[in-house]
Amino acid sequence: MLRLALRPPFAVAPVLAALAAHAVPGVELADPAAARHTRSVPAPHGPAVVAVHLTAEHVDATVHAHPADEAAVVALVRRWLDLDADPAAVAAVLGADPLLGPLVAARPGLRVLGHVDGFEAAAVTVLGQQVSLAAARTFAGRLVAAYGGPAPLGLRAFPRPAVIAAAAPEELRAAVGITGARARTLIALAVACADGLDLRPGQDPAEVRRRLLALPGIGPWTADYLALRALGDRDALPATDLVLRRALGNPPAADVVGQAERWRPLRAYAVTHLWTAQAYL
Missing domain, CATH: 3.30.310.20 (DNA-3-methyladenine glycosylase AlkA, N-terminal domain)
Structure with a gap:
């Protein structure tokens, strides 16, 4: 230990x-x-x-x-x-x-929860688009069961980008239970990551955002959420996030950006506090 x-x-x-x-x-x-x-x-x-x-x-x-x-x-x-x-x-x-x-x-000392695997974070986020968190977890579990590998203690390893990149869209759709469009987005993401898109801390958030937004089915919310969770950008702001907007009284995204200016350069901590108050405790 x-x-x-x-x-x-x-x-x-x-x-x-x-x-x-x-x-x-x-x-x-x-x-x-x-x-x-x-x-x-x-x-x-x-x-x-x-x-x-x-x-x-x-x-x-x-x-x-x-x-x-x-x-x-x-x-x-x-x-x-x-x-x-x-x-x-x-x-x-x-x-x-x-x-x-x-x-x-x-909640003194609240941390911004990151991730151990940028591709996993991105794939699960794609699976969670426009569905509940419980549904996203179900889809992710199916993806792991179909394409993951063995890990110690009887756990499974999340599939690597190259494995998903090589999957046929219809096969992936059937295995996970998602739409064809979502399967194509997941494969496009996997191809990009297998080809060098690095979703780890230390990358240029603006460049990663540009590359993510160029992929089919990935919009601003997904890119900005991954900046916070995967890239470790402590000033990330997913301004279109529904839970965040609810915490602020449901303003339009442009107003969220304006209100959050006073929280720079630690907007990710502000977002985490607001998410936590709304969703967890």
Whole structure:
């Protein structure tokens, strides 16, 4: 077991709720009551599994991987759970805001939940377009069952882009239970990722957004959501998001952008606080 340091406080309950709400069947095991979450993750020598136990002061991680991959998996976990965040810096930007201030005070140390796999994040987001979160998880579980591979502890690894890129659209549609148009979008996304579209932190968000929007069936909401979840852009703002707009009183997207100007350069933390207040706790 490895003890991963963080800057307290760490708002554990909202993170566990979000992880459980988005858990992909076969890939993840959520246990919010025990403050634990287990999932497969990609690693240089093949799929690994990490089990994390979250506390307000630290995160304990148990890694099941090739010995040479332990450091890479730990780095993934740190980005996934935003363990290098500085809660004091976030509070300095958002704490005095009339809307965000009470939320920051209620959940000090709330993290922006990232992802361990940019392609998985993008694929599940595509599967979740215009359907409920529960339906998206069902579709993702079917995708994993049909195209994923084995991982430690009996879990499954999310399929790699090249595998989905090689699938026939009708075969994919039937296996997952999605529309033909959604299957074609998923394949186009997989082809782009197999050809070098990198959905990891450190990329230029504007360039990634441009490339995503060039794909069929991917619009601004998907691109902006992935900037927040996959790219780690701490100023990302999915202005068309329905939950975010509801939290702000249902203004048009242009007004969301204007209202969020005062939250720069940490709009992703503002969005996460508003999502959390609306959707989880």
